[in-house]
Amino acid sequence: MPLTQPITHVQAPVTIRRAEATDRETIYQMICSLENMVLDRPGFNAAFERNVTSPNITYFLAEQDGQPVGMVSCHIQPLLHHAALVSEIQEMYVEPEYRSQKVGNALMKHVTAFAKGEGAIQMEVTSRATREQAHRFYQREGFEKSHVKLVRYFKNE
Secondary structure, eight states: OOOOOOOOOOOOOEEEEEOOGGGHHHHHHHHHHHHTSOOOHHHHHHHHHHHHTOTTEEEEEEEETTEEEEEEEEEEEEETTTTEEEEEEOOEEEOGGGTTTTHHHHHHHHHHHHHHHTTOSOEEEOOOTTOHHHHHHHHHTTOOOOOOOOOOOOTTO
16 A cells, blocks of 8 residues: 655745736835835835836746745846946845745746846845845855945935
């Protein structure tokens, strides 16, 4: 008699697609969750409208069963100190209930292939110092700690 395990959860495949202007509300909600705050809506809308039409910035949405479950941004620009195109993830988010289910991995594979296809020589990501779980994720995905980021905030000047 063969041993069988009951199937408790069959995960639907994750699909990745390029985000469009019509995805603004979905991405707004995800970025608010990422930042753990309600972002200024007019400021977000202005940035999103500018970015979504930029040839140097692309957003991707991960969907499962037609529902958005994650997103990643890819900024590609020529940098003089590299004498080449460099890609950077500015935002990446996976809904909490979909974490540890390979959604982040699918987003990383997709955005990495996209950046390489555009001619980027590397990909960079910055993550807040307190996001240790995210740091471990990025290191598993092949990123190395190599830089220190310094920020000067203008709001108090």
